Amino acid sequence: MEITQETDYAVRCVLYLSSIGPEQTVRIEEIAAEMQIPRSFLAKILQKLTQADIVRSYRGVKGGFRLSRPPKEITLLQVVEAVEGPVAMNRCTREGSLCDFKKTCVVHPVWRRLRTIVETYMKDITFEKLKKERRQEAMAQNILTVRRKKT
Amino acid sequence: MEITQETDYAVRCVLYLSSIGPEQTVRIEEIAAEMQIPRSFLAKILQKLTQADIVRSYRGVKGGFRLSRPPKEITLLQVVEAVEGPVAMNRCTREGSLCDFKKTCVVHPVWRRLRTIVETYMKDITFEKLKKERRQEAMAQNILTVRRKKT
DNA sequence: ATAATACGAGACTAATTTTATCCTGTTTAG
DNA sequence: CTAAACAGGATAAAATTAGTCTCGTATTAT
Numbered sequence A, B: 001m002e003i004t005q006e007t008d009y010a011v012r013c014v015l016y017l018s019s020i021g022p023e024q025t026v027r028i029e030e031i032a033a034e035m036q037i038p039r040s041f042l043a044k045i046l047q048k049l050t051q052a053d054i055v056r057s058y059r060g061v062k063g064g065f066r067l068s069r070p071p072k073e074i075t076l077l078q079v080v081e082a083v084e085g086p087v088a089m090n091r092c093t094r095e096g097s098l099c100d101f102k103k104t105c106v107v108h109p110v111w112r113r114l115r116t117i118v119e120t121y122m123k124d125i126t127f128e129k130l131k132k133e134r135r136q137e138a139m140a141q142n143i144l145t146v147r148r149k150k151t
Numbered sequence C: 001a002t003a004a005t006a007c008g009a010g011a012c013t014a015a016t017t018t019t020a021t022c023c024t025g026t027t028t029a030g
Numbered sequence D: 001c002t003a004a005a006c007a008g009g010a011t012a013a014a015a016t017t018a019g020t021c022t023c024g025t026a027t028t029a030t
Helices: A005-018 A028-035 A039-051 A076-084 A091-095 A107-124 A127-150 B005-018 B028-035 B039-051 B076-084 B091-095 B107-124 B127-150
Strands: A055-058 A064-067 B055-058 B064-067
Touching: A005 A028, A005 A039, A005 A064, A005 A076, A005 A127, A005 B091, A005 B107, A028 A039, A028 A064, A039 A055, A039 A076, A076 A107, A091 A107, A091 B005, A107 B005, A107 B107, B005 B028, B005 B039, B005 B064, B005 B076, B005 B127, B028 B039, B028 B064, B039 B055, B039 B076, B076 B107, B091 B107
Parallel strands: none
Antiparallel strands: A055 A064, B055 B064
């Protein structure tokens, strides 16, 4: 019942790209440094995000990554699914075929419903929202810093 | 974002015990056979359930297991937590200390909220509810069987 | 053109977690 | 006292997660 480290990295990565102007590109190197993600692992994650059309990649000298659409149109669910695949709580509810209890299992519907709940929640969290909160956090930090300097 | 096989076994195990009279005890052997769970693995799971005071164990000749309270008072959350530990979506939100982004991370609250949502849902699912549905399923199956016999 | 830069893809490795199994010890009914 | 049944710890196999490396391909500045 846990998201993986990889997913956490992916979310932070997209969050970082959300704070970048839509015209700029950012190199893996920079994202890795800023978000403290192992460089080569991040490269893999960005491949998945590219394939899911969440980010777009540009090769060559001035290359790098940027979001393929505005943060408003990118949800947490999309990012999670891009790296983890479909959010099924339970193997049975995904593979279906392999469960011997098939029709009579009363637990399946419970897991399926939980899945829907989780999906609904994550679908509602856009990176626009996260970005805004992030800016507010930064400002709050700033105020604190200024105050500290005054004293 | 998945429950483990172990959790699934645990849930099915408690579900089976819910269908047993509160005076009876059931041997590991029987549960394993009925619910198709590897015997020795189930033994381990039952240890955890015992330690979480969800089931009670009885040693010796007429020994076995039974629920330590009525199914109405056992929730899905309790069983899940008994085998998996606290339901934290994200390592940071559990270990806290190790995350470098601490205060400024806007994703943490999202995972925490999701956790609360999942917990709330699972807290509402009691084994009394599951048991009832199970009986209904069984009856439905029965009707179908009878019909089939008639033809 | 070509050299330097930056991502793409796949193979590979290491670490961790999950999924078990087994053995020895303890409890208990008869 | 003995056979039945769980308790607990050590161990092992399998699967998943996390991360690395190398070589290839595209792009741009010169």
